[in-house]
Amino acid sequence: MTNRSSAQAVAARTAAGSATAPGAPARPAGAAPRSFDPRAVRAQFPIFREPREKPLIYLDSAATSQKPDAVLDAMSDYYRRYNANIHRGIYGIAEQATAAYEDARRRVAKFVGAGSPREIVFTRNSTEALNLVAHSYGRWKLAAGDAIVLTEMEHHSNIVPWQLLAAERGIELRYIPVQPSGELELEALPRLLADGRVKLVSVVHISNVLGTVNPVAEIARQAHAAGAMLVVDASQSVPHCPVDVRALGADFVAFTSHKMLGPTGIGGLWARRELLEAMPPFLGGGEMIREVKLSGSKWNDVPWKFEAGTMAIAEAVGLGAAVDYLEGLGMDAVFAHDRELAAYAMKRLAEVPDLHLLGPPAEKRGGVVAFTLADIHPHDVATVLDGDGVAVRAGHHCAMPLHEKLGIPASARASFHCYSLPEDVDALVAGLHKARKVFAR
Amino acid sequence: MNAPAGVTAEAGERSMSGWDELYRENILDHYKHPRNHGTLEHPDITFEDANPLCGDRLRMDFQIRDGKIAAVRFSGQGCSISQASASMLSEKLEGMSLDDAKKISREDVLEMLGIELGPVRLKCALLALKTLKGGVYGITQWPGEDGEDKP
Numbered sequence: 001m002t003n004r005s006s007a008q009a010v011a012a013r014t015a016a017g018s019a020t021a022p023g024a025p026a027r028p029a030g031a032a033p034r035s036f037d038p039r040a041v042r043a044q045f046p047i048f049r050e051p052r053e054k055p056l057i058y059l060d061s062a063a064t065s066q067k068p069d070a071v072l073d074a075m076s077d078y079y080r081r082y083n084a085n086i087h088r089g090i091y092g093i094a095e096q097a098t099a100a101y102e103d104a105r106r107r108v109a110k111f112v113g114a115g116s117p118r119e120i121v122f123t124r125n126s127t128e129a130l131n132l133v134a135h136s137y138g139r140w141k142l143a144a145g146d147a148i149v150l151t152e153m154e155h156h157s158n159i160v161p162w163q164l165l166a167a168e169r170g171i172e173l174r175y176i177p178v179q180p181s182g183e184l185e186l187e188a189l190p191r192l193l194a195d196g197r198v199k200l201v202s203v204v205h206i207s208n209v210l211g212t213v214n215p216v217a218e219i220a221r222q223a224h225a226a227g228a229m230l231v232v233d234a235s236q237s238v239p240h241c242p243v244d245v246r247a248l249g250a251d252f253v254a255f256t257s258h259k260m261l262g263p264t265g266i267g268g269l270w271a272r273r274e275l276l277e278a279m280p281p282f283l284g285g286g287e288m289i290r291e292v293k294l295s296g297s298k299w300n301d302v303p304w305k306f307e308a309g310t311m312a313i314a315e316a317v318g319l320g321a322a323v324d325y326l327e328g329l330g331m332d333a334v335f336a337h338d339r340e341l342a343a344y345a346m347k348r349l350a351e352v353p354d355l356h357l358l359g360p361p362a363e364k365r366g367g368v369v370a371f372t373l374a375d376i377h378p379h380d381v382a383t384v385l386d387g388d389g390v391a392v393r394a395g396h397h398c399a400m401p402l403h404e405k406l407g408i409p410a411s412a413r414a415s416f417h418c419y420s421l422p423e424d425v426d427a428l429v430a431g432l433h434k435a436r437k438v439f440a441r
Numbered sequence: 442m443n444a445p446a447g448v449t450a451e452a453g454e455r456s457m458s459g460w461d462e463l464y465r466e467n468i469l470d471h472y473k474h475p476r477n478h479g480t481l482e483h484p485d486i487t488f489e490d491a492n493p494l495c496g497d498r499l500r501m502d503f504q505i506r507d508g509k510i511a512a513v514r515f516s517g518q519g520c521s522i523s524q525a526s527a528s529m530l531s532e533k534l535e536g537m538s539l540d541d542a543k544k545i546s547r548e549d550v551l552e553m554l555g556i557e558l559g560p561v562r563l564k565c566a567l568l569a570l571k572t573l574k575g576g577v578y579g580i581t582q583w584p585g586e587d588g589e590d591k592p
Contacts (some may be wrong), residue, residue, distance in 0.1 A: 074570075089516075378518035379565065383463060396496050409496040409518050438464055439521065 026353035030306035034330035038337060042419040044068045052387035059425045062208050062236060062307050062368050062415030063393050067322075074321035075314045084315055085386055087287060087304075101313050104320030105303075112253065113321045114270050121269040121276065122311055126235040127157040129200070129254035129269035132282045132306060133231055134161035137252070140280050141229075148203040149192050149228070151176040151184055152405050155208055158233045162202065174198070182210040182359035187224040189219065193226035202231035202370045205248075206240070209397045209413065211238075211342060212366030213401055217220040229438030235259060239326075240366050240417070241335035245270045247408050257315065257438030261417070262322035266315035269306075276302040283308040288373070326418075329350045334418050338367025343415045345425045352432045358411055368415035370397070373432055376439045378412040384435040457491060463556050464521065471525035477533050479514045488518070488576030492568050494561065497523045499572045501531075510534050515572075520565050522558070527569035529553050534573070540575050545570065 042048050045066045048056060058066060071336050084094040086101045087232055102117070109117040115238075123129040142148070148162050152175050166173050172194045177185040184203075192198065201223040206213050223230045230248040239260030245253045256267035271279075281288055281299055285308035291299040299305045326334060343362035346369055348356050354374035359365055373381050378394035385392055393413045396403045403410060414428055453500055481487075484502035491498045497519030504512040511535045514525040530550065534542060550570045551558070 195544035377518075379522070379562070380464075383562070387461070395494065400496065403496065409498070438469070 004246070034333040035336070036329045036333055036418065037420060038421055041068075042421065044070070045048045046072065052389070056387070057424045059390060059414040059420070059424055059428060060418070061417035061420065062259070062413065063168065064264070064398075065239065065261050065417045066419060067261055067263065067318075068325050068384065068396065070325050071318045071321045073280070075263060078317045080127045083314075085310055091165045097313060100320070101311070103315045104316040104323075107320045107323045109266055109270075111327065112238060112255070113246055113269075115246065116273060118302055119270055119273050119276065121265045121271075121292075121306040122316055123254075123269055124259070124265060124307075124312070125267040126256040127234060127267075129160075129252075129256075129267055130158055130231070130233065131161045131204075132269055133252050133254070134165045134270075136279045136306075137229070137275075138162075138165045138200070139169070142171055145172075145197060146199045147172040147174055147195075147197040149176060149189070149198050149223075151203050151214075152178040153182075153184070153207045153212065153399065153402045154204055155235065156204075156400070157235075158202055158204060159229075159401065162439050175297040175401075176203070178210075178351060178402060180406075182207070182212050183364065184214055184216065184342050185211070186215060189222050193222060193228065196226065198223075198226055198228045198418045200229045200231065202233065204233040204235070205237035205243070206234075206366045206368070207359070207399075207402075208236050208368065209370050209399050209411065210425045211365030211370075212360050213364060215250050215364060217219040217247075224249070236366060236368070240331075240338050241333040250285040251275065257319040260319075260322055261325055263312075263315045264321035264402065265312045266319050273302060276306070281308070282306050285309045287311075288417055294303055327422055329418055335366070337418060338420075341420050341425065342367045344422055345414055345416075345428070347428045348425055349432070352429060352436070354436065355432065358406060367420075368410045368413065369415070370413040372408055372411050372440070373435060377436060378410045380439060381412045381432065381435045384438055385428065385431040388427060388431050388434070390424075392428065392429050444467040450491050454538055463558075463562075464519065465556060467529075468521060468554065471528040472521040473504075475515075475524060477528065477535070478516065479512050480513060480516050481514050486570055486576045489573055490568060490572040492523070492564050494564055497565060497568055499527055500571070501522065501527070501572045503534075503576060508540070509536060509538050510513075511536075512586070515569070519568065521552075522562055522563075523565040523568045526550060526554060526566050530569045530573065534537040534562065539577055542573065548556065 015277055045068050047066050077098060082093040082096040084097045086098040105120050106117045109120045114120055119226060123132060148166065148171055150159060150162060162173060165171060176192065177188055179185050194395055201219060203214055203216065205216055220230045229251040231252040232244055232248060232253045236252050238255035238271060253270040258264040288300050288305050288308040290300050342365060346357060346362050349357060349369065356372045358370040382392050382394035395410050397413055481502035481504055485505040486503040487500065489500040499515060499517040499519060502514045503510055513531045515531055547567055547570060550567060554566055
């Protein structure tokens, strides 16, 4: 775990000439790379301590990560000691709950490099953050005849909200193609932007299927030069590598707690404060208003303007604890660990006959490795693996267009986080040999 | 228990609900050697359905003579459970009256497969039945099909 290259090296390689790493804050000169002992980390995750017939080999962290004691304790502590609704109560525990909720926002803001905590809107997850942008910014600024650029490797959550908006407004959707190598065909972008109709570009930072780290800084440069806004789906990057939203060059960044050791039910949207202030509200209700009269209402300040109704308070507290935990490990170290495991997995998987790896070489990806095995359906592969306690994902991973492009109905995927170990990969490889025997035609 | 050759020893202590039970010999046999696989040139009924959860696709062609299924073919792609289920069902359907085909229930199909299935793989197992019903009824869903309206 001493791979110094990590995020910055990947970023530099994929930034198409840009010297600065997209999303990676510059490391202070001379600072030693941090590392951690993943075995010690694993011991802090109760799900791995749970007695079971076979040890849990969890290789599905791209779907959701496991949660450390620190996160569960923080949430339990809120419910047990100071559970109260936030922002309204004029009594001790309500003030304590409000402080904890807003403190979580401060920690998240610092974690992603936001200019101010008021640039972080809490949402339910990345999907809701993207829908917020589509509903609020999209309906405000986009009109018939405009176009939106996406990529062929998007998760459905970064396709469907735009399809809904496109159908409602008469907007054209365009897609940056994915090459067989699993990388974006960036040469296509100038052509897609050429007619000046594109008002918004929305791309995934790290692919949830291929692991590809996309050159977001370069896409941002081109989008902005064409007068378009850039939305980044950072669902797989904020949890796994250093992300600095301002260095990324994006206008909106969406991320989710449950993939970054935090609880489900909370996520975030970053945007510059003046942009959030100019945008119309998303959901209407309590807390998002300053004043309500029967004849109309005035909106609250940002970010609360976008946080209607009672928010996920315990979850925000849990997310704050998850951020602390990740910062304790160091995101450079987390990324180096994930990528080292991905490289090891790619090497070991290449030993399995008839196994086909999807996506780019190890040095261009995060901790995600998807594959197909002969003509065995990934569901069957996953079921055999499950028999040995190995949890992988099988299916289209909410990226049907990408699978169609790759010419496969589905794939199996192994993905890692800070608690993953090389032994997990070894168990996966052993299970795949077994699956081949069962299904050999 | 009929585990495929070369697997029994490794399967070791897996319980009855393990993969070796799921992939019983007859399921693997139908998967590896599907019956009635292909398409009909002039089908009287053709219907295609998909399982959006996993991308499995299944098409079934029927030739009807005197209210009976004279020939049936299936094609598509999917996991061993969905393919074996289609293969087994097709064997059962040959020569069957349309009225009887309409009466086939999810319980009949699960009994035919003879395995315990979790909620996700259940959808795989029932895709063939769903496609059959869509074809013979001209509908895509009927009460109780996916068990979601059951307690």
